[in-house]
Amino acid sequence: MIAIGANLPAPDGTAPLVTCQRAAALLDSTLGMRLVALSRWWLSPPVPASDQPDYVNGVARLDGNVAPEALLDALKALERRAGRVAGERNAARPLDLDIIAIGSLLRPAGDPILPHPRAHLRAFVLAPLAEVAPGWLHPGLARTVEALLAELPVQRLRPIGDGDSPCRG
Secondary structure: OEEEEEOOOOOOOOOHHHHHHHHHHHHOOHHHOEEEEEOOOEEEOOOOOOOOOOEEEEEEEEEOOOOHHHHHHHHHHHHHHOOOOOOOOOOOOOOEEEEOOOOOOOEOOOOOOEOOOOHHHOHHHHHHHHHHOOOOEEOOOOEEHHHHHHHOOOEOOEEOOOOOOOEOO
């Protein structure tokens, strides 16, 4: 599962939502992977809180067999292609792609750590993840995505196109 996010226009002026949609389409052929599910797009404030614009977020579920390091390298290349420049952690960006999990792989060290070490704390990851992988079990915490989402404090998160409504998680 890959988390997709953006909160800045690409260098060519492409809106964050369009950049995220394009990234999802590109994931379908990355390293022979196949896109099997894509969540709705969500709006959420930046984490940690700042004066940055809200993020567009979603999750793509891919099918295929790829080494975590190779997938991470491919995602970084897609980010650069969309105009992301390495810089300060948690800075605004035109594209952010994170490996949330690769099946039930538990990888506590190395790059990437799997599952993503902060995914279980973020509603903007868990809400779309629950759409594409209902019942997904976090291999390190032995908790379903739904249970993890229900345990989070309420965070401002809304599907794009819907009215403002808080989402538990």
